[in-house]
Amino acid sequence: MREKLFTNLVGLQREMLKLIGEVNSLTNSPNALEEAIDESWHPKCDVFQTDTHWIVVAELAGVEKDEISISLSPEYLRISGSRTFPATHCPLSYYNMEIETGHFERRIFFPDIALDKENPQVSYINGMLRIAFSLAPVVERIIPIS
Secondary structure, eight states: OOOHHHHHHHHHHHHHHHHHHHHHHHHOOOHHHHHHHSBBOOOOEEEOOOOEEEEEEEEOTTTGGEEEEEEEEESSEEEEEEEEEOSSSSSOSSSSSOOOOEEEEEEEEESSSSSSSTTTTTEEEEEEEEEEBBOOOOOOOOOOOO
């Protein structure tokens, strides 16, 4: 009975997320629908630019460094992996359960600026993943008038 109730609730949640995703897709968010209906959780990220770098910081508390994968496409940066917690050998009764586990994925679309995508600077300290791309210098050339 409990499993059937849980399955029904998950199905209802999925349908609600699809509806919300369709409404969100009317905005300019390129991946609102995808994030709403997939089975992965999406880590929170800060994305910002300094005078010299374009930086992404992802919150991945409890994720082992070996469980993180970073990949690039011409359009986006993809951070994925898995967070698990050790299984206990005694039955549990949760009062509150907010920490997401399992597979995660986050796509961050590159801005329309020149970046050095070949040499990102990556660090992982205290559950915070930091990826910095140097801004490529703008090269201007003089065009003579004939």
